[in-house]
Amino acid sequence: MTAHIDLSAYRRYFPALQREINGQPVIYWDNPGGTQVAQQVIEAMTRYLREANANAHGTFFTSQRTDEIIATARQAMADFLNAASPAEIVFGPNMTTLTFAFSRAIGQTLQAGDEIIVTVLDHDANVAPWLALQERGVVIRTVDIHPENVTLNLQDLQEKINERTRLVAVGYASNAVGTINDVQRITQLAHAAGALVWIDAVQYAPHGPIDVQALDVDFLVCSAYKFFGPHLGILYGKRQHLEHFPAYKVRPASNAVPERWETGTQNHEGVAGLIGAIDYLTLLGEKQAAHYAADPRLCPYQGRRRSLKVAMQAISDYERQLSAQLLPGLREIKGLRIYGISGTAPDELAQRVPTVACTINGHHPRALATALGERGIFAWDGNYYALGLMERLGLEGRGGALRLGLCHYNTPAEIERVLSVLQELAGAGN
Structure with a gap:
């Protein structure tokens, strides 16, 4: 970890952070379900709708401007992910829809007895699309966790990979408990067996740098609304895969990559907003460059x-x-249990993003989330679509857990306020 860093100055780029409830500033800790958007996003989307709103590939100005914006957004995402080419970037409604579309396409090339590996740790959007291939006779194998710290059991993964494995689907970071997986090691294990790798980076993308070339992943999906942009799904795929697998599309549509995977008219204003999100992050990086000038x-x-x-x-x-x-601070609250890595040693913090699932004895997670919301503190409860994980932890039948999710526009003062409220709520039930 570098020397102490303060990003509170960047809060001014997020208009929603000015909202108040009962005279108190709202605290957005619902970030794992979707972050607030930067001002650059709002301006880019408004500008598009005002100046360039048209369908693509026409001969007139607004259509040509739309084509330029799509191309600019592809290059921006290629830069964000360090993809080799903007042609490896596909846009869609969301990560779930893109994954279902590609699982169907990949499934067309599989035979009965071929195997796909998923994990207990993942959001169901990286499980259900692959389970759907069981109707073709594909075998789905599920990797377990270490329940004591809710990390992926890599030994179990290694034992499940074999000569019949065709694809390994795994998350970059858990949307429920924050665990970061060793994606590079997982990719090496999968490729050694000749299998493809599908990475769900939705939860990781707002929290750390991604380099798809260094990781050597075959596919990686994320969502712009999780990293300060609009509701838009993004898929990275190695070009040879985007060209190889059969795309489900209407007949007049282009067969060139990446357009062959983008069915129907895209969310053009969302694509414009994505450029705004990348512009915001670029600005942040330029202003912080001096702190990282010598970072190898x-x-x-x-x-x-x-x-x-x-x-x-x-x-x-x-x-x-x-x-x-x-x-x-959470560990000091009587009756509160954290699920996942809860230590603060540097190596432990490096294995998680700031997404925390917890329960408090005597309090239903929905009641906790409701009480927090009444105090202007927004947080999720339930299973957050991490169904397999909540079942494995024995929480699904008990309302799941309370999820506290921070991002870089949150502050130490907000943490103290939330801890104080949670302490009050825990005491009220005992």
């Missing part, structure tokens, strides 16, 4: 790619500081 992790990157990697590294470092404050 950033040596491979130049230009906007370097600025984006600086931004995401700064965000990661700042959020680890927040986690180092939050986790001990």
Whole structure:
């Protein structure tokens, strides 16, 4: 971790953070379900709708402007993910829809007895699309966790990979408990067996830098509304895969990549908003560049790619500081249990994003979320679609857990306020 870093100045770029309830500023800790958007996003979407609103591939100005915006957004996402080419970026409604579309396409190339590996730790959007292939005779194997710290059991994964494995689907970070998986190691294990790798990076994308080339993943999906942008899904795929697998599309549509995977008219204003989100992160990276001038992790990157990697590294470092404050405070609350990595040693903080699932004895998670919301503190309860994990932890039948999810626009003062309220709520039930 770098020296102490303060990103509170960037709160001014988020208009929603000015909202108050009962005279108190709202605290947005519902970030794992979707972050607030930067001002640059609002301006980009408004500008598109005012100046360029049209369908693509026409001969007139607004249509041509739409084509330019789509191309600009592809390059922006290629820079964000360090993809080799913007042609490896596919847009869609959301990660779930994109995963279902590709699972169907990949399934067309599989035979009965072929195997796909999923995990207990994942959001169901990276499980259900692969389970659907069981109707073709595909065998689904599920990797377990270490329940004591809710980390993926890599030994179990290694034992399940074999010569029949065709694809390994795993999350970059858990949307429920924050665990970061060793994606590079998992990819190496899968590729050694000749299997493809599908990475759900929805939960990780707002919290740290991603380099798809260094990871060597075959596919990676994320959602712009989780990293300060609009509701839009993004898929990275190695070009040879985007060209190889059969795309389900209407007959007149282009067969070129990546357009062959983008069925129907896209959310053009959302695509414009994505550019705004990347512009915001680029700005953050440029302003933090001096803090990371000698950081060897950033040596491979130049230009906007370097600025984006600086931004995401700064965000990661700042959020680890927040986690180092939050986790001990939660542990002091009587009857509160944290599910997942709860230590604050540097190696432990490096294995999680600031997403925390917890329960308090005598309090239903929905009641806790409701009480927090009444005090202007927004947080989720339930299973957050991490169904397999909640079942494995024995929480599904008990209302799941309360989820507290921070991002870089949250502050130490907010942590103290939330801890105080949780302490009050815990005491009221005992």
